[in-house]
Amino acid sequence: MADVTTDDASLPFTLGVTKPDGSPATVDNIVYASSDETVLRMGVLAANNLSGSVDIVAEGTARVTVTGDADHGSGVHTITGVSEDVHVSTGPSSMASTFSFTFGTPVPKVPAPPPGP
Amino acid sequence: MATDPAPALRAELLAAQTVVGSQVRGLSYLIATDPPVDLTAVLTSALDGRNRRYFLIHKVLTDLDLLLADLDALEVDGYPTLDPIQVADTAFGELKTEVGDIEAGAAIFQEMMASMMEVTFGQPVPKGKTASP
Numbered sequence: 001m002a003d004v005t006t007d008d009a010s011l012p013f014t015l016g017v018t019k020p021d022g023s024p025a026t027v028d029n030i031v032y033a034s035s036d037e038t039v040l041r042m043g044v045l046a047a048n049n050l051s052g053s054v055d056i057v058a059e060g061t062a063r064v065t066v067t068g069d070a071d072h073g074s075g076v077h078t079i080t081g082v083s084e085d086v087h088v089s090t091g092p093s094s095m096a097s098t099f100s101f102t103f104g105t106p107v108p109k110v111p112a113p114p115p116g117p
Numbered sequence: 118m119a120t121d122p123a124p125a126l127r128a129e130l131l132a133a134q135t136v137v138g139s140q141v142r143g144l145s146y147l148i149a150t151d152p153p154v155d156l157t158a159v160l161t162s163a164l165d166g167r168n169r170r171y172f173l174i175h176k177v178l179t180d181l182d183l184l185l186a187d188l189d190a191l192e193v194d195g196y197p198t199l200d201p202i203q204v205a206d207t208a209f210g211e212l213k214t215e216v217g218d219i220e221a222g223a224a225i226f227q228e229m230m231a232s233m234m235e236v237t238f239g240q241p242v243p244k245g246k247t248a249s250p
Binding site for chain 2: 002004005007008009010011012013014015016017018019020021023025026027053056064066067068070071072077079080081082083084086
């Protein structure tokens with residue numbers, strides 16, 4: 001799990017694509033999606049779509065899903081990758097940091113009742 | 118006829134060869150006058166050096182001639198053109214059949230496709246700074 005806070009603006013990432021034998025591969029039509037756009041939103045992508053960043057929106061947990069077409073021919077063979085969870089917690093700048101006291105109008109003492117007969 | 122690939126070098130070497138050739142002849146004439154032994158040794162040593170220089174210049178000039186001849190042969194062979202080779206219909210038909218068989222054999226194979234995509238996160242970028250994808 002990747003831990004970030006709301007004080008962070010974005011989280012860069014890189015995409016690795018491999019064949020079954022572990023050698024590097026390429027895919028067509030790479031598409032990224034955030035599992036929860038209220039937490040993470042897809043940001044800037046590099047021209048080759050093999051890296052980019054996600055924008056950090058608010059507290060929560062989300063992950064990035066990526067799909068691509070592994071068939072470079074006329075067919076389509078979609079493969080999917082899922083990132084680790086990204087946990088966004090409240091950053092120090094959003095936490096309470098000071099106490100302030102504000103006094104109201106003073107309350108006068110109640111006069112003592114006169115002594116009895 | 119191919120163009121001399123190094124005309125300036127050839128001209129320079131021919132000029133040097135003329136100078137050295139004259140020195141070789143002069144040294145030979147001097148030695149032929151039967152000078153004293155010490156002078157003969159000096160003249161002989163100088164003649165050996167100039168003869169060596171003359172031989173090396175001559176060798177480079179010969180190699181340049183051979184290179185030119187090789188370039189001529191290459192040009193006569195049609196360089197740089199590579200013309201298609203025409204064959205009889207029968208041979209051409211057999212060739213196409215062979216190629217078809219090879220293509221059919223190769224077609225049963227498929228390039229290994231990508232099977233895994235992995236997203237790896239880097240360090241978060243604090244607010245106020247710019248991310249570099």
